[in-house]
Amino acid sequence: MIEPALSIKSLSKTYRNDVVALDGVDLEVETGDFFALLGPNGAGKSTLIGIATSLVNKSAGQVRIMGHDIDTHFSQAKSKVGVVPQEFNFNKFQPVLEILTDQAGYFGMGRRAARDAAEQCLHQLNLWKRRKQTPQELSGGMNRRLMIARALVHDPELLILDEPTAGVDIEIRRSIWDLMRRINEDKKTIILTTHYLEEAERLCRNIGIIDHGRIIVNTSMRKLLEKLKEESFILYLEGPVTAPLDLEDFSYKLLDAYTLEVVLSHGKTLHRLFDLLNRQAVTVLSIRNKANRLEELFLTLTGQSVEPS
Numbered sequence: 028m029i030e031p032a033l034s035i036k037s038l039s040k041t042y043r044n045d046v047v048a049l050d051g052v053d054l055e056v057e058t059g060d061f062f063a064l065l066g067p068n069g070a071g072k073s074t075l076i077g078i079a080t081s082l083v084n085k086s087a088g089q090v091r092i093m094g095h096d097i098d099t100h101f102s103q104a105k106s107k108v109g110v111v112p113q114e115f116n117f118n119k120f121q122p123v124l125e126i127l128t129d130q131a132g133y134f135g136m137g138r139r140a141a142r143d144a145a146e147q148c149l150h151q152l153n154l155w156k157r158r159k160q161t162p163q164e165l166s167g168g169m170n171r172r173l174m175i176a177r178a179l180v181h182d183p184e185l186l187i188l189d190e191p192t193a194g195v196d197i198e199i200r201r202s203i204w205d206l207m208r209r210i211n212e213d214k215k216t217i218i219l220t221t222h223y224l225e226e227a228e229r230l231c232r233n234i235g236i237i238d239h240g241r242i243i244v245n246t247s248m249r250k251l252l253e254k255l256k257e258e259s260f261i262l263y264l265e266g267p268v269t270a271p272l273d274l275e276d277f278s279y280k281l282l283d284a285y286t287l288e289v290v291l292s293h294g295k296t297l298h299r300l301f302d303l304l305n306r307q308a309v310t311v312l313s314i315r316n317k318a319n320r321l322e323e324l325f326l327t328l329t330g331q332s333v334e335p336s
């Protein structure tokens with residue numbers, strides 16, 4: 028059996044100020060996946076990542092990275108994961124090559140091996156020409172690439188990026204997308220946090236949606252998009268329904284004898300639905316569009332994504 032890249036069970040986190048950031052999270056990300064963790068600001072994304080990368084202490088629960096428990100097999104777990112944090116945290120005055128060499132050394136490589144790994148990584152990420160420069164001399168896009176290089180220098184199997192495209196212009200965003208795709212094609216598992224649905228849609232195979240410290244959706248991107256295309260309606264009827272209705276391939280449910288809920292999936296029309304109801308002498312008094320929890324959440328998310336962060 029192949030171990031999942033990340034396995035989280037009943038994970039909770041309460042910060043010292045009594046803020047509950049994670050409230051019983053269960054989540055599994057399979058090896059090789061490109062996974063999106065989508066959620067609005069304050070949902071708990073960075074806390075989850077902080078715990079998975081041993082930067083934040085959890086309050087309760089269990090986390091495994093490639094099968095290694097972060098409590099009982101700390102150093103194995105740590106060596107398998109690379110993280111690109113939400114905020115820049117370099118020494119601005121240290122040359123790029125040294126930053127990467129130090130990072131490799133921090134993962135236990137000898138000086139020579141660390142230097143080789145750093146050089147190779149700079150070539151791969153198109154930063155070789157910049158090796159003697161310092162972060163304060165680099166553009167925003169290059170610094171983002173440097174963050175990714177630093178996360179990859181010890182050759183982890185799982186790469187986690189915490190909102191790597193928040194607040195960057197479209198050109199840099201595209202180049203980060205390409206880079207992440209390449210890394211995933213290179214057999215590394217990727218977990219990306221974002222509050223852009225569009226970004227998750229373009230890149231990711233599977234998705235978890237987190238809100239108020241809870242996972243509210245965990246599915247494949249394809250299924251989620253299909254679900255978003257569906258619309259539900261509540262129909263209030265004049266008389267009671269006493270026998271099963273024939274609504275062909277509309278799926279429906281009777282909430283009570285006078286209230287019908289119908290799902291309108293892609294390509295189906297209300298006209299057709301009313302036609303079928305008419306034939307069975309069912310008269311509709313009024314109709315209401317049933318707001319979908321998911322759609323509401325996405326509105327919030329999309330609303331936030333247009334603001335600079």
Ligand SMILES: Nc1ncnc2c1ncn2[C@@H]1O[C@H](COP(=O)(O)OP(=O)(O)O)[C@@H](O)[C@H]1O
Pocket residue numbers: 042043044046047048066067068069070071072073074075
């Ligand atoms: N170090 C901290 N101390 C106290 N509360 C925190 C700390 N870090 C995050 N929080 C709170 O925990 C919640 C989740 O935050 P975070 O994990 O950063 O969410 P996200 O990354 O999804 O925006 C928020 O309410 C935030 O204010």
Ligand SMILES: [Mg+2]
Pocket residue numbers: 072073074113189190
């Ligand atoms: Mg965050």
